[in-house]
Amino acid sequence: QVQLHQWGAGLLKPSETLSLTCAVYGGSFSGYYWSWVRQPPGKGLEWIGEINHSGSTNYNPSLKSRVAISVDTSKNHFSLKLSSVTAADTAVYYCARKDYFYHYMDVWGKGTTVTVSS
Amino acid sequence: EIVLTQSPGTLSLSPGERATLSCRASQSVSSSYLAWYQHKTGQAPRLLIYGASSMATGIPDRFSGSGSGTHISLTISRLEPEDFAVYYCQQYGGSPLTFGGGTKVEIK
Numbered sequence: 001q002v003q004l005h006q007w008g009a010g011l012l013k014p015s016e017t018l019s020l021t022c023a024v025y026g027g028s029f030s031g032y033y034w035s036w037v038r039q040p041p042g043k044g045l046e047w048i049g050e051i052n053h054s055g056s057t058n059y060n061p062s063l064k065s066r067v068a069i070s071v072d073t074s075k076n077h078f079s080l081k082l083s084s085v086t087a088a089d090t091a092v093y094y095c096a097r098k099d100y101f102y103h104y105m106d107v108w109g110k111g112t113t114v115t116v117s118s
Numbered sequence: 119e120i121v122l123t124q125s126p127g128t129l130s131l132s133p134g135e136r137a138t139l140s141c142r143a144s145q146s147v148s149s150s151y152l153a154w155y156q157h158k159t160g161q162a163p164r165l166l167i168y169g170a171s172s173m174a175t176g177i178p179d180r181f182s183g184s185g186s187g188t189h190i191s192l193t194i195s196r197l198e199p200e201d202f203a204v205y206y207c208q209q210y211g212g213s214p215l216t217f218g219g220g221t222k223v224e225i226k
Contacts, residue, residue, distance in 0.1 A: 035215075037163075045155075045163065045206055047215040060214040061119075094162055102169055103210035104153040108162035 002027035006095045006109035008080075012116045018082040022095030022109055023075070029053050033098040034078045035105060036069065038091040046091075050098055051078055085116045120144055122207050122218035130226040137194040139205055139221045141185075147211035149186045157220075158203045166205075167192060197223070 008020035022034070036048040049059035051069045059067050068081045082089060093112050096105040121144040131137055141154075149170035155163040165174040167183035170190050180195040194201055202225050207218040 044220045045157070045208075045217040047217070050215075058213060062214075096162075099168070101150075102153075103151050103215065104165055104168035104174075104208070105155075105163070106165045106168075106174060108164075110162055 002097065002107045004095050004097065004107055004109035006093075006112055008093075008112055008114070010113055010115060012085050012114065014086050014116060014118055015084055016116075018085050018089065018093075018114055018116075019079065020093055020095070020112055020114075021077055021079045023077050024097070025076070027107075029073060029076045032100055033058075033103075034069075034071070035096045035098045036080045037094045037096055037105070039094070040088070040091040048080065048082075048093075052100075087116050090114065090116045119214060120147060120209055120212050120216055122209055122216055124205075124207060124218035124221045126221060127219070128222045128224060130224050131197055132226045133197050133199055135197050137192075137197055137201075137223055139192040139223075141190050141192070141207035141218050143188045143209060143211075145212070146187045147209045149190075151209055151211040152185075152190050153208045154183055154190075154192045155206045155208065155217075156201075156203050157206060163206065194223075199225075 003025045006022040030053040033050040035050040051057045066083045071078045095109040097107040123142045125140045152170040154167040157163040171183045204220045204222045
């Protein structure tokens with residue numbers, strides 16, 4: 001059974017860079033897109049972007065200038081970096097496995113709460 | 119960007135009642151790329167339906183999805199206590215992937 005375990009810093013100051021990593025256990029790393037999704041307090045879900053095992057990425061245009069998603073296939077890890085954070089980036093961040101063909105997300109990490117505050 | 123509009127925003131129902139949730143897209147999306155999720159506070163979202171009408175693994179058969187093009191629906195035939203949550207539709211017929219604003223199903 002595939003599981004995603006995610007971690008990273010939970011408290012940042014404005015202008016710092018958010019950095020989260022997600023490890024994939026118990027399944028194939030290839031044949032999927034690996035996504036990041038966030039949920040600001042009191043709001044809905046927002047897709048941040050995705051990467052496949054060969055490093056091909058897609059990003060939400062609203063965040064594209066500040067986002068970088070990378071992959072380390074030797075460790076079955078993928079990572080999110082979001083630069084120049086502000087209070088608006090305060091959210092619960094989830095990693096998720098996305099089906100390559102039907103684009104649904106069927107396996108999710110437990111979420112990491114990231115707070116941006118001075 | 120394809121905008122998904124969910125209605126109603128909140129649905130107040132009692133256990134045992136039927137829930138029907140609506141999701142409308144700003145432009146037509148292939149049914150293959152439409153999904154529904156259940157989200158409870160403090161938990162990760164849970165995939166319910168993909169391809170507009172296919173049930174994800176382990177999902178009870180009281181959940182069903184229908185529709186195509188610009189309008190899909192999620193139906194919960196008889197609400198169980200554990201079904202009270204927020205539900206989101208999602209599309210990736212066109213980048214970026216987007217979610218609807220959510221429908222909260224609350225206990226009446």
